Amino acid sequence: MRNAPALCLAATLAGFAPVPAAAEISAERVERLEHMLVQDCGSCHGLVRKGGLGSPLTRDALAHAAPEGLAAIILDGIPGTAMPPWRALLTEAEALWMAHHLLMEPRE
Template sequence: MRPMRSLAALLILAALPAGAGEITAADATRLSHLVEQDCGSCHGLTRKGGLGSPLTREALDGQDRETLATIILDGMPGSAMPPWRPIMTEEEAYWIADYLLEAEK
């Protein structure tokens, strides 16, 4: 199921005109910096956790990108995780979810 969905997502992305929510190389640099430095305030620069839970690949094993993107966008009630939707697009949240799931860290 997952490869299918990724493929579909890829096709959709490819069909989108440039600039419509597409993550550019500059965006990627900005977002990875955000993850290291600002997410890092709570989750640690090495993502081993802090007030926030660990975000290492091991810790996220078995999680899917939709769940992660939803947490990023809407926060985790009862925890210190804020909703990022006011200052982040869905594309950006999905990019971060993929980055966390795929980045070698």
């Protein structure tokens, strides 16, 4: 059951082009990324993503966001704000996975 979201995601992503290399992300790493989203991203964006020092990442807030754009922000941050670049800790595929995860599974 742990892998269900990842499988689900992989299935959905098949409809996107280009397909992020979801298959390259191990189940263990997926679990770690989910944890990171809740806990570490949550430090600024809130555990339920309603925002804090960081912007809200709710369904409404992300209504017009593209996954590639979100992934770029995750990887490179937003200069002049407190959003840091996470490139040293995440691969591009992992950032794209996170972006899709944010868009598909709002925590509200």
